[in-house]
Amino acid sequence: MTAAAAPRKPRRQVVVLRPVPGDTVIHRLWAGSKLLIVAGIGVLLTFYPGWVPIGAVALLVVVTARMARIPRGVLPTIPAWLWFLLLLGAVTAAFAGGDPVIGVGSVEVGLGGLLNFLRITALATVLLGLGAMVSWTTNVAEVAPAVARLGRPLRPLRIPVDDWAVTLALALRAFPMLIDEFSVLYAARRLRPREVDGNRRTKLRRWAAEVIDLLAAAITVSLRRADEMGDAITARGGAGQISAAPSGPRRRDWVAFSVVILVCGAALALELTVLGTSGIRR
Structure with a gap:
């Protein structure tokens, strides 16, 4: 056995x-x-x-x-493939x-x-x-006030430092959430039953259809997350509060x-x- x-x-x-x-x-x-x-x-x-x-x-x-x-x-x-590439x-x-040059025997x-x-x-x-x-x-919430404080000398030049800080903070917050959502989508895709293999042309069509489905699902999830984040920001006083926290x-x-x-x-x-x-x- x-x-x-x-x-x-x-x-x-x-x-x-x-x-x-x-x-x-x-x-x-x-x-x-x-x-x-x-x-x-x-x-x-x-x-x-x-x-x-x-x-x-x-x-x-x-x-x-x-x-x-x-x-x-x-x-x-x-x-393992990264070790192989290295x-x-x-x-x-x-x-x-x-x-430097070293000698190995006569070479x-x-x-x-x-x-x-x-x-x-x-x-x-x-x-x-x-x-x-x-x-x-x-903490991601500390990045936006820090960027706004560091960019304070650029404000007399009418550079939108606060808007840049808010954009950076929102991107940093959304990135981990989107990674989790894409992982769930990929796991759900792997759970779907595999179809019977056909010729090469059929495989290419099926692969293209799956890519389009995944992209559509990813865009839908991103829009839903963005809508939820916008509602949360509005409930907390607007985007200006993200970079308004005192820091130094x-x-x-x-x-x-x-x-x-x-x-x-x-x-x-x-x-x-x-x-x-x-x-x-x-």
């Missing part, structure tokens, strides 16, 4: 725009401070995407995740060669292309981690700014002086 097959472990979905419950110092930071820190780090890594800045930012992300008590369960399951990209980049192998690919992959991972930390530790930096925000500037400044100094000089000498 053969043993029963082990149940397949369910894949963890991506958790976006939904804060992880908690009352840590990271959760209590002003949303505008988090946005400014992410923007500043993004500018730093854009102009100086070296290993030292990437490592320093990765260290900041890990320490922040520990301070915010982010559980491992929020991390999504990486599908492996394929690494192998392809390795053929580019370049410095010289250049690791420059592979190291560049690994650096770009690490950079993308760090940036995704920054965005995820903001998503996991920030506090003492802990300035401490966070100081720590980030200190770490990023030290990493940039090492990248431009010590490590940069040693790289030129080699």
Whole structure:
């Protein structure tokens, strides 16, 4: 008698725009401070995407995740096809060669292309981690007042900062709801009985009809959600109340700014002086 097959472990979905419950110092930071820190780090890594800045930012992300008590369960399951694409990209980049060059027996192998690919992959991972930390530790309702406060210097130019903040807040609120609705639609589609396979032309027609049905259902669900959200906003005093909540930096925000500037400044100094000089000498 053969043993029963082990149940397949369910894949963890991506958790976006939904804060992880908690009352840590990271959760209590002003949303505008988090946005400014992410923007500043993004500018730093854009102009100086070296290993030292990437490592320093990765260290900041890990320490922040520990301070915010982010559980491992929020991390999504990486599908096998993504690992395959990363492996394929690494192998392809390795053929580019370049410095540094190592000798394997009588053959010289250049690791420059592979190291560049690994650096770009690490950079993308760090940036995704920054965005995820903001998503996991920030309430969506705090984003609109923060954006309105940060855009206050643009108001004399007659730029509709408040309208932009409200639009951003509504988009952030609607995105998770639409993901849930689309997941339900997809699950309902999978429960439908499969029709008998025909020729290729019949399959294409059936596939096109199913895509049209799903798009129509998705548009209907989006319109229904938008109508419900509009009624809720009207009942609470209108769209202007979304960005009218008082918000601003506090003492802990300035401490966070100081720590980030200190770490990023030290990493940039090492990248431009010590490590940069040693790289030129080699």
